[in-house]
Amino acid sequence: MDNPERARILHGMEHKPDILIVGGGLNGPALALALAQTGHTVTIIDALAEKVRKNAAFDGRAYALALASQRLLQTIGVWDRVADHAQPMLEIKVTDGHAGTGPSPFFMHFDHAEIEEGPMGYMVEDRHLRRAFLDAMDADSNITQISGRTVIAQDHDATDVTLTLDDGSTLTGGLLVGCDGRRSGTAARAGIKRSGWDYGQTALVCAIEHDLPHHGVAHQFFMPPGPLAILPLTGNRSSIVWSERTDAAKRINALPEADYMQILRPRFGDFLGDIKLAGDRFTYPLNLTIANAFIGERMALVGDAAHGMHPIAGQGLNAGLRDVGALAEVLTLAGRRGEDIGSVLVLERYQEWRRFDTASLAMATDVFNKLFSNDNPLLRVGRDIGMGIVGSLPALRRGFVREAAGLTGDLPKLLQGRAI
Numbered sequence: 322m323d324n325p326e327r328a329r330i331l332h333g334m335e336h337k338p339d340i341l342i343v344g345g346g347l348n349g350p351a352l353a354l355a356l357a358q359t360g361h362t363v364t365i366i367d368a369l370a371e372k373v374r375k376n377a378a379f380d381g382r383a384y385a386l387a388l389a390s391q392r393l394l395q396t397i398g399v400w401d402r403v404a405d406h407a408q409p410m411l412e413i414k415v416t417d418g419h420a421g422t423g424p425s426p427f428f429m430h431f432d433h434a435e436i437e438e439g440p441m442g443y444m445v446e447d448r449h450l451r452r453a454f455l456d457a458m459d460a461d462s463n464i465t466q467i468s469g470r471t472v473i474a475q476d477h478d479a480t481d482v483t484l485t486l487d488d489g490s491t492l493t494g495g496l497l498v499g500c501d502g503r504r505s506g507t508a509a510r511a512g513i514k515r516s517g518w519d520y521g522q523t524a525l526v527c528a529i530e531h532d533l534p535h536h537g538v539a540h541q542f543f544m545p546p547g548p549l550a551i552l553p554l555t556g557n558r559s560s561i562v563w564s565e566r567t568d569a570a571k572r573i574n575a576l577p578e579a580d581y582m583q584i585l586r587p588r589f590g591d592f593l594g595d596i597k598l599a600g601d602r603f604t605y606p607l608n609l610t611i612a613n614a615f616i617g618e619r620m621a622l623v624g625d626a627a628h629g630m631h632p633i634a635g636q637g638l639n640a641g642l643r644d645v646g647a648l649a650e651v652l653t654l655a656g657r658r659g660e661d662i663g664s665v666l667v668l669e670r671y672q673e674w675r676r677f678d679t680a681s682l683a684m685a686t687d688v689f690n691k692l693f694s695n696d697n698p699l700l701r702v703g704r705d706i707g708m709g710i711v712g713s714l715p716a717l718r719r720g721f722v723r724e725a726a727g728l729t730g731d732l733p734k735l736l737q738g739r740a741i
C-alpha cells in the first residue's frame with residue numbers, strides 16, 4: 322500500500338504497527354519483508370516517491386550479491402522476482418594492474434568449483450532489485466508504505482516511539498529501525514555519533530557492452546588511483562565500478578562519451594573485445610562511516626545507516642542483509658518469548674551479533690583500499706607476493722571463495738536459506 326492518508330488513518334486508530342522503518346532503499350524493504358513474514362506489522366517511510374524509486378534510470382549500480390544474500394532474498398520471497406535478471410558469478414580474478422601497461426602477472430583466481438554450494442553469488446542491477454522489493458512489499462498486507470515523505474523528528478517513551486513527518490503528521494510504533502543510509506538522520510537524532518573519513522575517491526559507475534562473453538567472471542584490477550571492478554551482467558554486458566581520485570573523477574565524468582571511453586579502454590583492456598557504453602553514467606563519492614552504536618532507546622540501525630564502507634570488495638549491501646537477517650531473527654525470537662522487542666535487552670543481542678563483524682569488515686575494506694590504491698614499488702612487490710601466496714595455497718583459496726560467497730561466520734537463519 323502506498324497511501325499516506327490510509328496509513329495515517331490506520332495509525333491514528335488502534336492499528337499501531339509493531340515496527341517503523343525509516344528508509345525504503347534496499348535494506349529497509351528487505352527488513353520489512355523479513356519481519357512481515359514472521360507476523361509483525363511494519364510501516365516503512367521513504368523520502369522519495371515510489372515512481373522515482375521504480376524508475377529504471379534512478380541508480381546505475383549493480384550489486385555483487387553473495388550466495389548467502391541470495392538465500393535471504395529467496396527466503397523472504399524476493400528472489401523469484403529478480404532471478405531472470407541475475408548473472409551467476411562463477412569466478413573472480415584479482416590483478417595488480419596499471420593503466421596503459423596492462424595487468425601484472427601476479428593475480429589471484431577464485432573459482433566457484435572449489436565449493437559445493439554453487440556460484441559464489443549473483444550480479445543484480447539496482448533497477449531490478451529495487452522494483453522487486455517494492456512489488457513484494459505491495460503484495461504484503463502486513464506492510465504499509467509511505468512514500469514521498471521525510472521523517473523530520475523522532476521521540477520515544479517507555480513503550481512507544483513517535484515519528485513526525487514533513488507534512489506534520491505523526492506515526493507511532495513499538496520500535497524504530499533506521500535504514501536511512503550513510504547520513505542517517507535516525508542515528509543523528511538519537512545522538513549517535515559516527516566515525517570515519519572521506520577517501521578522496523569517487524566511483525565512476527556505468528554498464529558496458531562488449532563483443533566477447535564474460536563467462537561469469539568478475540575482475541578486480543588494482544590501479545594506483547583506485548580499484549576498477551568489471552562485474553558480469555546478463556548478456557554480453559558488464560558493470561563497471563571505477564574508482565578515481567575525486568578531482569579526476571569529476572573531470573572524466575564531465576567528458577563526452579567518446580573521450581570517457583578513451584580513458585576507460587586502456588584500464589579495461591581488450592580481453593572482452595570491443596567495448597561501448599550501455600546506458601547512463603553515474604558517480605558515487607566514497608567514504609567510510611560507522612555509527613558508534615547500532616542501537617539506542619527503542620531504536621536500531623541497519624545497513625549503511627550503521628556502516629557505510631568502500632565498495633572495493635562489493636560487501637556493503639551483503640553486510641546490510643546480514644544485519645537484516647540478524648535483527649529479524651532477534652526480534653522474532655524475542656517476540657515469541659513474550660519479550661518487549663523495543664527493549665534495550667533485546668536490541669543489545671542484535672548489536673552484539675553485528676557490531677564487531679561489520680566494524681572489522683569496514684576496516685578490512687579500508688586497509689585493502691589503502692594498500693592497493695598505491696604506487697609505492699615496495700608495497701607493490703609485497704602485495705604481488707601476497708597474491709601469489711594466496712593463489713597457490715588451495716586451503717587459503719577455498720577460504721576466500723567461502724568468504725566471497727558469504728558462507729563464513731555466525732550466519733543468521735535467513736542467510737542459510739531457512740525461515741525464522
Ligand SMILES: Cc1cc2nc3c(=O)[nH]c(=O)nc-3n(C[C@H](O)[C@H](O)[C@H](O)COP(=O)(O)OP(=O)(O)OC[C@H]3O[C@@H](n4cnc5c(N)ncnc54)[C@H](O)[C@@H]3O)c2cc1C
Nearest residue numbers: 344346347348367368385472501502624625635637638639
Ligand atoms: C559504487 C558502489 C558500488 C557498490 N557495489 C556493491 C556491491 O557490489 N555489493 C554490495 O553488497 N554492496 C555494494 N555497494 C553498497 C550498497 O550500495 C549499499 O550498501 C546499499 O545501497 C545500502 O542500502 P541502504 O538501504 O542501507 O541505504 P540507501 O540505499 O542509502 O537507502 C536509504 C533510504 O533512506 C531514505 N531516507 C533517508 N533519510 C530519510 C528520511 N529522513 N525520511 C525518509 N526517508 C529517508 C532515502 O530516500 C533512501 O531511499 C556499492 C556501493 C557503491 C557506492
